[in-house]
Amino acid sequence: MSSFFKSRSAQITVLIVSFLLVFVPYFIPWGPLDWLSGKLMTIAAVTNAFTIVIAVYSQFRRSGRFINERRKGWVYHIYLLALMAIMTLSGFIFGQHAGAYEWLLLAVVTPLSSVIYGILAFYMSSAGARAFRARSPQSALLLIAGFVVLMYQAPLTGAFFPGIEGAATYLTDTFGMSVSRMFSISVSIGAIVLGVRMLTGKEVAFLGFGEGDE
Amino acid sequence: MNRMSDEGGIYKKMATYDKRWVYLALFAIVLYSLIRPIGMPIGISAQTKAYKTELDTLQEGDLVFSTWNMEFSGYMELKPGVLATHKIFIEKGVKLCIAFGHFEGVALPPEIFKQLKKWTDDYDYTEGEDYVIIGYVFPNEAAVAALAQDFHANVRVDWKGQSIEGTFLDEIQNAGDFDMISDYTTGLATTNLINHVVLQYGVPMVVNSIGVSVPGHLANLDAGLITALLASTRGGAELEFLINSPGPGLKSMDAFTFGHYSLIIFIIIGNIGHYGWTRRSGARERTGIR
Amino acid sequence: MTNALFTLPGFAEGRLIGLLLLILIFVLAINFMGSAKVPYIRRVPALDAIEDAVGRSTEMGKPVVCSYGCGGFDYWTIAGLSILGYVAKICAETDTRLIVPTGGSASSYIVREAAVDLVRNAYTAAGRPEAFNEDDMPFLSGEQYAYTPGYVGILVRERPGTMVMTGSHWSEAMNLAEMANAVGAVTITAGCYTSNMAALACASDYIMLGEEQPAAGAYLSRDPAQMASIRVQDIYKFIAIGTILVGLIAVNLGSDIINRLLAT
Structure with missing residues (x-):
C-alpha cells in the first residue's frame, strides 16, 4: 500500500486533482467547489507547518552522528543542539511573550540576522563599483x-x-x-x-x- | 600582460582597488553620518506623495489588513515607513488587523507600539477594540490563500491566544471584506497576497518595500496590482516629512546621501583608472578587468 | 478597473480570456510534447557550463555545492530541483562530493524531503547508492539569515570547485555569490527577481536569466517531448508582443478595446 502512495502515478494523480480544485474555482465561482478548495488550502497549510518537525529531527540526527563519531567540528554541533534546546524550551516553558524567549529573540537572534542583512549592502556596493x-x-x-x-x-x-x-x-x-x-x-x-x-x-x-x- | 601590469602605475591601482577599501569607506561614512547627522534637505518623490494620497482615502472605521511580512533585519530598513504609516492609521481611526509573515514578528508589536505610544495614548487606540494582532501567518501560497478564502476557519485566536470573537474581525468573512492591504515586505508573502487577495477580491494594496525589491514592485505598481509604493527607508523618511513627524528615517538620510555619493566616487575612480591604464597599455579590449 | 468587453453568466468577471489563453497553452504544449519534434533551442551558457564546472571540481578533487533556493514549492524551486537532479547525476557518475545546503525559510522544510529523495535516487540510478551521504545535505536553518552564514561557512571550510545556486535565492544570493567568488569556485547562479539578477550578474561567472531557469529541466533532460514544450513559450511571447503592439496602436487611436478584451 505504501509503495502505491510513493509511486509516480499516484503522486501525479494527487497533483492533478489538487490543481483542478484550486484552478477551476478561480474561474468558475461555485459554492461547493469554493468550500472544497478552501478546505484543501487549509489542509495544505497545516501539513506545511508540521514539516518543521521533520526538519528539526533531521538536524538533531545529523548533529548526533557528528558528535557520536567525533567528526571534525563536532563540538560546534553540541553548541548548535544546546542553543536549539534553549530556544525551544524557553518558548515552551515561559511562552513566546515572556521575558526569556523575547530577550533571546531581541538580544541575540535579531541583531545577528540584522548584521547578516546589513553585510549585503557592502557586497552589492563592491560588486557594483567593480562592474560599472x-x-x-x-x-x-x-x-x-x-x-x-x-x-x-x-x-x-x-x-x-x-x-x-x-x-x-x-x-x-x-x-x-x-x-x-x-x-x-x-x-x-x-x-x-x-x-x-x-x-x-x-x-x-x-x-x-x-x-x-x- | 606582465609588461602591462608593470606599466600600470597609479592608474592600475585605481582600476583594481581592493574591494575592502569600499567596505571601509562605506562603513566609516555611514557610521559617522548616523552618529552626527547634520540634517541636509531632501527631495520628496512623486511616488511617496501618491502613497500618502492613497492612505488619505481611508475613512474612520475602515478595515485595514496590516501585513508585517518582514524579519527584524528588514524592519530596521522599513521602520520609518512602518511608523509613519501606522501614525496615519491611528490618526484616522481605521481598524487594523495585524499579521506577521515571519516568526521574528513576535518581537515586533512590543517594539512598534512602544514607538507609537504617544499616538495610541492621544487617540485612545487600544488592542482588541481598534486593532487585533492575529500573529504569525505561514507565508506560503497555500496558507495565504486559505486565510483569504475563509478568514475564521484559519484564525480563531489572536497572537496571545485570546479569542477574536466579539472584535471587529467578526465582520471579516474573507479577504474581500478588508478595505485595504498595507504590506511591509522583505518579499515574504507579498506575491501571494497579490495573487489571492488583490486579484481574487480586488482589495487595494499599498506596499512598503525594502530597497532591493523596489524595481520588482514598480512593475506591479505600473500594472495596477498595487495602488501605491513606499520605497525603503528613503520613502519612509519622505512620509515622515509629509506628515510632519520626524523620526528614524529623516535622521538616516545624511547617511543615505553620503553612502550613495561615496559609491559614485568609487565608480569614478575605477573608471579613470581603467581608462588610464588600458589607454597606456593600448590593449583595453584584452584586459578583462572587472 | 477597466470595464470588461462582455461577461458570461456563472463565470468570474475578468477571467475568461485568461482561462482561454491558459487552455491554449495546455493544448499546444501537450500537442508539441506528443509530436516530440525537437525545435531549435538556443544554447544556454549557464546550463552548458554545469558539466564542465563539475568536471573541473572532479579534477581538482574539490566538492560541488549546489542549492535549489530557500523558498517553498514555487516554480523557481521546482526548476532548481530539476537542476539539482542533473548536478547530482553528474556528481554520482564522476564520484564527486556533492554538498546541498538546505533550508532558508519557513516554507523550505517540505522541499528538503523531496530534495533528499531526488539526490538519493540520482546516486541509486548511477549504481552507487552507497556514495549518497545525507550528512552532505545539512538543514542549516529555517531562518534566512541563519541559513546564510551556515552556507558561507560551508563555502569557506570546504572550498568547493563549483557552486551552482538556483531556485529562489533572495537577498542572501549576493553574499553567497561573492563568497563563492572569493574562494575561487566557478559560480553558476540564477536570478529570480529583477534586482537580484542585476546584482548577481556582477558576481557570477554564469547566470541564468528570465525563463532560462523554468526551462532548465526540459533543456537538461534532452528528452524530445520536454524540449518540444519550450516552443510554446516562444509562441506565447509572440502573442504577447503582438498584443502589446496592437494595444499601443489602439490606445493612441483613442480605443481601449484591448484593455477591455483582456479584462474580460
Whole structure:
C-alpha cells in the first residue's frame, strides 16, 4: 500500500486533482467547489507547518552522528543542539511573550540576522563599483544611466536638482520597467509550461524522482 | 600582460582597488553620518506623495489588513515607513488587523507600539477594540490563500491566544471584506497576497518595500496590482516629512546621501583608472578587468 | 478597473480570456510534447557550463555545492530541483562530493524531503547508492539569515570547485555569490527577481536569466517531448508582443478595446 502512495502515478494523480480544485474555482465561482478548495488550502497549510518537525529531527540526527563519531567540528554541533534546546524550551516553558524567549529573540537572534542583512549592502556596493566600467559604448551608456539613478537615489540631490527625478524616473519607468515586464512575461509563460510538464508527469524532480524512476 | 601590469602605475591601482577599501569607506561614512547627522534637505518623490494620497482615502472605521511580512533585519530598513504609516492609521481611526509573515514578528508589536505610544495614548487606540494582532501567518501560497478564502476557519485566536470573537474581525468573512492591504515586505508573502487577495477580491494594496525589491514592485505598481509604493527607508523618511513627524528615517538620510555619493566616487575612480591604464597599455579590449 | 468587453453568466468577471489563453497553452504544449519534434533551442551558457564546472571540481578533487533556493514549492524551486537532479547525476557518475545546503525559510522544510529523495535516487540510478551521504545535505536553518552564514561557512571550510545556486535565492544570493567568488569556485547562479539578477550578474561567472531557469529541466533532460514544450513559450511571447503592439496602436487611436478584451 505504501509503495502505491510513493509511486509516480499516484503522486501525479494527487497533483492533478489538487490543481483542478484550486484552478477551476478561480474561474468558475461555485459554492461547493469554493468550500472544497478552501478546505484543501487549509489542509495544505497545516501539513506545511508540521514539516518543521521533520526538519528539526533531521538536524538533531545529523548533529548526533557528528558528535557520536567525533567528526571534525563536532563540538560546534553540541553548541548548535544546546542553543536549539534553549530556544525551544524557553518558548515552551515561559511562552513566546515572556521575558526569556523575547530577550533571546531581541538580544541575540535579531541583531545577528540584522548584521547578516546589513553585510549585503557592502557586497552589492563592491560588486557594483567593480562592474560599472566603461569598457565599450554599451557599457558607457549603462554607466551614465546608473550614474543618473544613483545620484537621484541620494536624497540630497533631489533637493538641489529637482529635475533629476524626471530623468531617473524616465530611465526606471521606461527601460527598467520594460526589462522588468519582459522578465515577468517570459517567466510567467515559462512557469505555466513547466506546470504543464509537471501535470503530464514529464518533469518529476519536485516529487523526488529522477529520470526513469517509477 | 606582465609588461602591462608593470606599466600600470597609479592608474592600475585605481582600476583594481581592493574591494575592502569600499567596505571601509562605506562603513566609516555611514557610521559617522548616523552618529552626527547634520540634517541636509531632501527631495520628496512623486511616488511617496501618491502613497500618502492613497492612505488619505481611508475613512474612520475602515478595515485595514496590516501585513508585517518582514524579519527584524528588514524592519530596521522599513521602520520609518512602518511608523509613519501606522501614525496615519491611528490618526484616522481605521481598524487594523495585524499579521506577521515571519516568526521574528513576535518581537515586533512590543517594539512598534512602544514607538507609537504617544499616538495610541492621544487617540485612545487600544488592542482588541481598534486593532487585533492575529500573529504569525505561514507565508506560503497555500496558507495565504486559505486565510483569504475563509478568514475564521484559519484564525480563531489572536497572537496571545485570546479569542477574536466579539472584535471587529467578526465582520471579516474573507479577504474581500478588508478595505485595504498595507504590506511591509522583505518579499515574504507579498506575491501571494497579490495573487489571492488583490486579484481574487480586488482589495487595494499599498506596499512598503525594502530597497532591493523596489524595481520588482514598480512593475506591479505600473500594472495596477498595487495602488501605491513606499520605497525603503528613503520613502519612509519622505512620509515622515509629509506628515510632519520626524523620526528614524529623516535622521538616516545624511547617511543615505553620503553612502550613495561615496559609491559614485568609487565608480569614478575605477573608471579613470581603467581608462588610464588600458589607454597606456593600448590593449583595453584584452584586459578583462572587472 | 477597466470595464470588461462582455461577461458570461456563472463565470468570474475578468477571467475568461485568461482561462482561454491558459487552455491554449495546455493544448499546444501537450500537442508539441506528443509530436516530440525537437525545435531549435538556443544554447544556454549557464546550463552548458554545469558539466564542465563539475568536471573541473572532479579534477581538482574539490566538492560541488549546489542549492535549489530557500523558498517553498514555487516554480523557481521546482526548476532548481530539476537542476539539482542533473548536478547530482553528474556528481554520482564522476564520484564527486556533492554538498546541498538546505533550508532558508519557513516554507523550505517540505522541499528538503523531496530534495533528499531526488539526490538519493540520482546516486541509486548511477549504481552507487552507497556514495549518497545525507550528512552532505545539512538543514542549516529555517531562518534566512541563519541559513546564510551556515552556507558561507560551508563555502569557506570546504572550498568547493563549483557552486551552482538556483531556485529562489533572495537577498542572501549576493553574499553567497561573492563568497563563492572569493574562494575561487566557478559560480553558476540564477536570478529570480529583477534586482537580484542585476546584482548577481556582477558576481557570477554564469547566470541564468528570465525563463532560462523554468526551462532548465526540459533543456537538461534532452528528452524530445520536454524540449518540444519550450516552443510554446516562444509562441506565447509572440502573442504577447503582438498584443502589446496592437494595444499601443489602439490606445493612441483613442480605443481601449484591448484593455477591455483582456479584462474580460
